[in-house]
Amino acid sequence: MSVDIATVKRVARLARIAVSEDDAERMTxxxxxxxxxxxxxxxxxxxxxxxxxxVIPMAMKKRQDAVTDGNKADDIVANAPATDENFFLVPKVVE
Known part of the structure; x- marks a missing residue:
């Protein structure tokens, strides 16, 4: 497969790159x-x-595919102004 100047110009146009005639010849x-x-x-x-x-043969590291809560519930609600059993308490907005 060989590339001609028309192909270089077409690829440059598709890539939205300005290519002069001299550059097109060099790029060919x-x-x-x-x-x-x-x-x-x-x-x-x-x-x-x-x-x-x-490059080096190695086994991929795999972890157990288990669903957990992340054991971070206490950390998540630590800075909340009001909590109850690891849930955020918010003011009622609907009457």
Missing amino acids: GELNTILGFVEQLNEVDVTGVEPMTS
């Missing part, structure tokens, strides 16, 4: 070099290679 060469490197990666034989999430 740079993008073709990058795409050439990516095409070289297709030649690498990766059969039998496991997908990785990290």
Whole structure:
């Protein structure tokens, strides 16, 4: 796959980047070099290679999936002006 000046200008327009004619020519060469490197990666034989999430093999840390109240009810209502059994007390607004 190769990139021409029209493609560079179209991508620049889609990205809302102002590109001059000289810059478009320079970017054409740079993008073709990058795409050439990516095409070289297709030649690498990766059969039998496991997908990785990290460079170092490691198990993901997992915690018990349990619903709790966080044991913070006392801390949450500590600064409230009025509470009752860890609930906020508020003035009645509807008659």
